Amino acid sequence: MKDELEKRLDRRPNDHPQRTALKDIPVREELLPRTVKTPDGQEIRIDPLQDYYCQAGPTVQTPAYTRIIEDLFNWARAESLWILGFGTGCGAIEMRPLMTPRFDAYRYGIQWRPTPRQANLLVISGYLSVKTLKRAIRAYEQMQNPKYVVGLGSCTINGGMYWDSYNTIKCLDEYMPVDLYITGCMPRPEALLQGFDDLKKLIRAGKAEGANRYAENFDWYKTNQKRVIRDWDMPDYSW
Amino acid sequence: METLYARLKEPFGLTDWVLQKPDLCFVTVAREQLRPLLLHLRDLEGFTHLVLLTAVDWIEEDRFQLTYLLHDRAKARDIGVRLMLPREDASMDSIHELWPTAATYQRELREMFGIDFPGSPRVNEDFILEGWADLPPYRRDFDTLQYAHEAYAERAGRETRDPARHMKEQLYPDGGQDD
Numbered sequence: 001m002k003d004e005l006e007k008r009l010d011r012r013p014n015d016h017p018q019r020t021a022l023k024d025i026p027v028r029e030e031l032l033p034r035t036v037k038t039p040d041g042q043e044i045r046i047d048p049l050q051d052y053y054c055q056a057g058p059t060v061q062t063p064a065y066t067r068i069i070e071d072l073f074n075w076a077r078a079e080s081l082w083i084l085g086f087g088t089g090c091g092a093i094e095m096r097p098l099m100t101p102r103f104d105a106y107r108y109g110i111q112w113r114p115t116p117r118q119a120n121l122l123v124i125s126g127y128l129s130v131k132t133l134k135r136a137i138r139a140y141e142q143m144q145n146p147k148y149v150v151g152l153g154s155c156t157i158n159g160g161m162y163w164d165s166y167n168t169i170k171c172l173d174e175y176m177p178v179d180l181y182i183t184g185c186m187p188r189p190e191a192l193l194q195g196f197d198d199l200k201k202l203i204r205a206g207k208a209e210g211a212n213r214y215a216e217n218f219d220w221y222k223t224n225q226k227r228v229i230r231d232w233d234m235p236d237y238s239w
Numbered sequence: 240m241e242t243l244y245a246r247l248k249e250p251f252g253l254t255d256w257v258l259q260k261p262d263l264c265f266v267t268v269a270r271e272q273l274r275p276l277l278l279h280l281r282d283l284e285g286f287t288h289l290v291l292l293t294a295v296d297w298i299e300e301d302r303f304q305l306t307y308l309l310h311d312r313a314k315a316r317d318i319g320v321r322l323m324l325p326r327e328d329a330s331m332d333s334i335h336e337l338w339p340t341a342a343t344y345q346r347e348l349r350e351m352f353g354i355d356f357p358g359s360p361r362v363n364e365d366f367i368l369e370g371w372a373d374l375p376p377y378r379r380d381f382d383t384l385q386y387a388h389e390a391y392a393e394r395a396g397r398e399t400r401d402p403a404r405h406m407k408e409q410l411y412p413d414g415g416q417d418d
Contacts, residue, residue: 129367130368130369131367131368131369134369157394158393158394158396158397159391159393159394159397163387163393163397163399164383164384164387165383165387166376166381166383166386166387166390167367167368167376168391169391169392170387170391170392170393170394171391171392171393171394174392224392228390228391229369229370230369230370230371230372231365231369231370232370
């Protein structure tokens with residue numbers, strides 16, 4: 001998979017035929033620069049895209065100075081996979097049995113968190129429409145390092161049954177750095193447990209470097225994202 | 240249902256009556272008669288629930304068909320009111336005052352078929368397709384497959400087989416006897 005990704009990273013962004021936009025998408029009103037009055041009567045000028053969001057892009061996280069320390073970190077990371085409770089498609093239904101006693105993923109140190117700030121694993125559970133992709137990117141960027149992405153089901157791999165849809169993306173790793181795919185339509189909860197186990201092995205081996213890949217190839221990912229998200233009305237990096 | 244049709248046929252000029260099931264029938268109505276008919280059905284005949292409002296693109300006949308499906312809870316029966324619109328600059332009167340939920344359907348039809356409903360709340364806001372700049376995707380002259388190929392990156396290696404041809408090749412490798 002790494003070779004394939006490198007091949008695609010080499011490809012210039014213009015290789016895709018791009019459809020021309022027929023209308024200009026205006027920026028949302030609350031994101032426009034404007035003058036506001038503070039509670040104490042001052043008039044101040046605000047530019048929400050500059051003032052409310054961090055403008056710096058993501059940075060590459062370098063490994064610890066010795067191997068043994070990095071291995072310790074990776075062991076700790078692998079043993080506490082906290083999943084963001086964000087179901088993007090029908091695959092989210094497979095999460096419920098995992099949370100409950102029958103499959104009980106909690107015994108592997110896997111739990112679900114309500115906010116991106118507390119999660120380090122984003123499971124893209126099935127097809128992603130363009131509208132959801134926008135939210136998924138924002139959720140992913142708000143997660144703190146180290147963070148991982150797992151693509152669930154055939155829809156994330158090659159479009160699955162939505163291969164000819166006008167509104168779903170067909171290849172998730174064009175837009176987000178995927179560490180692991182779990183095949184199936186839908187994968188059973190057992191397959192998810194196996195997938196989480198494989199992800200743990202990748203993390204232990206120091207190979208789950210998705211977040212760093214995202215930081216290194218940030219412009220490439222942004223170009224791809226902006227190609228499908230036509231109404232880009234948010235900051236480039238919403239940390 | 241027959242008696243209902245017999246009663247309403249004359250005053251509202253209903254045509255093309257189809258009894259799909261004992262408890263489901265369809266009628267076609269002219270545009271100016273739609274609102275009186277819906278009001279009559281809602282207030283006097285007990286069809287209080289708007290089940291759905293949807294459209295069909297009859298591109299060969301150059302028109303859109305709107306279907307208002309109403310449900311009568313007390314008698315457990317449905318009636319579908321059909322209405323034909325010209326396809327060019329399709330526009331229809333909003334019925335959001337009769338059923339507030341119609342506003343959502345009208346917003347969807349505006350986005351997916353490009354049928355305008357002037358006066359309907361938030362009808363021109365993006366609904367599902369954010370920043371859509373092409374033809375409305377449910378129109379039949381919109382080429383979905385071509386759009387999907389052009390707009391979204393694909394992973395190489397995906398094969399699509401026509402089931403009939405695939406089975407023929409499997410079962411009759413030498414070509415078979417038929418044409």
